[in-house]
Amino acid sequence: MAFPKKKLQGLVAATITPMTENGEINFSVIGQYVDYLVKEQGVKNIFVNGTTGEGLSLSVSERRQVAEEWVTKGKDKLDQVIIHVGALSLKESQELAQHAAEIGADGIAVIAPFFLKPWTKDILINFLKEVAAAAPALPFYYYHIPALTGVKIRAEELLDGILDKIPTFQGLKFSDTDLLDFGQCVDQNRQQQFAFLFGVDEQLLSALVMGATGAVGSTYNYLGKKTNQMLEAFEQKDFSLALNYQFCIQRFINFVVKLGFGVSQTKAIMTLVSGIPMGPPRLPLQKASREFTDSAEAKLKSLDFLSFTDLKDGNLEVGS
Ligand SMILES: CC(=O)N[C@H](C=O)[C@@H](O)[C@H](O)[C@H](O)CO
Numbered sequence: 001m002a003f004p005k006k007k008l009q010g011l012v013a014a015t016i017t018p019m020t021e022n023g024e025i026n027f028s029v030i031g032q033y034v035d036y037l038v039k040e041q042g043v044k045n046i047f048v049n050g051t052t053g054e055g056l057s058l059s060v061s062e063r064r065q066v067a068e069e070w071v072t073k074g075k076d077k078l079d080q081v082i083i084h085v086g087a088l089s090l091k092e093s094q095e096l097a098q099h100a101a102e103i104g105a106d107g108i109a110v111i112a113p114f115f116l117k118p119w120t121k122d123i124l125i126n127f128l129k130e131v132a133a134a135a136p137a138l139p140f141y142y143y144h145i146p147a148l149t150g151v152k153i154r155a156e157e158l159l160d161g162i163l164d165k166i167p168t169f170q171g172l173k174f175s176d177t178d179l180l181d182f183g184q185c186v187d188q189n190r191q192q193q194f195a196f197l198f199g200v201d202e203q204l205l206s207a208l209v210m211g212a213t214g215a216v217g218s219t220y221n222y223l224g225k226k227t228n229q230m231l232e233a234f235e236q237k238d239f240s241l242a243l244n245y246q247f248c249i250q251r252f253i254n255f256v257v258k259l260g261f262g263v264s265q266t267k268a269i270m271t272l273v274s275g276i277p278m279g280p281p282r283l284p285l286q287k288a289s290r291e292f293t294d295s296a297e298a299k300l301k302s303l304d305f306l307s308f309t310d311l312k313d314g315n316l317e318v319g320s
């Protein structure tokens, strides 16, 4: 049995779902995309069909095909492929969970249902448990993203006793800025081997201090190499260097956030940086504007993010 798996750690790129100009999924670039992540960004784990992948905007059949393509193309190249299988319909979620197991994915993740919502911890756990049970041999991750789901049940509360209900529970993807909640998740589960994956890329360093064991995010698609340098500096206990890297990353994210930053903009930036066409997003998202892409490109250049030269203490002021 494949369970328990090697612990998921380090950077996990939340994959974009490439699309053609007429809105169909562009499966043909996924192989290239895998190679790009591994070779150019040093990122060997992926999180498929999540927020960045527009997972909730795809049909179940598309989600199955996308998951399958990433697993196939990632074989012998990627360490772990986690499939997000959250859906409003428990049945669909279970179908996707079972499918993830069949294709040999390394884990599944689930968000809280966000239209008819669970209002208590016990109800949310019951929902998650039913999904996890459809893939009993796969590590299960809860994807906490309260700002998007509107389900604000604290992660710390949810984790309390979770193994009794979900024996495959293996970790948390925490996409929120509440470091009290995050820290308490870590503190109260020290005896477990859970993965604590932080999901707010611009604040990762603070989460590392709080005990994060890894990170899942959209920016690791194109800032993976820089972020890996930050992780390395942190590992070496060179905190001032780590902070320099985080500030450098923040300068870029802060710049694009002010212009309006989301999945559409992530698609545009990734196209620019990787040269792999990600295409437009699907409705209700709108394609990023030309002005956005031009400004983002200029900022990337001024921060030296396009040439991937090593960041030295000395060139930090460039472009700030
Ligand atoms: C809401 C959202 O998509 N969050 C992503 C992951 O959870 C992050 O990777 C952000 O895109 C990133 O932190 C930039 O704000």
Ligand SMILES: CC(=O)C(=O)O
Binding pocket: 014, 015, 047, 049, 050, 051, 052, 053, 199, 216, 217, 218
């Ligand atoms: C960022 C992230 O984890 C997601 O796109 O789901």
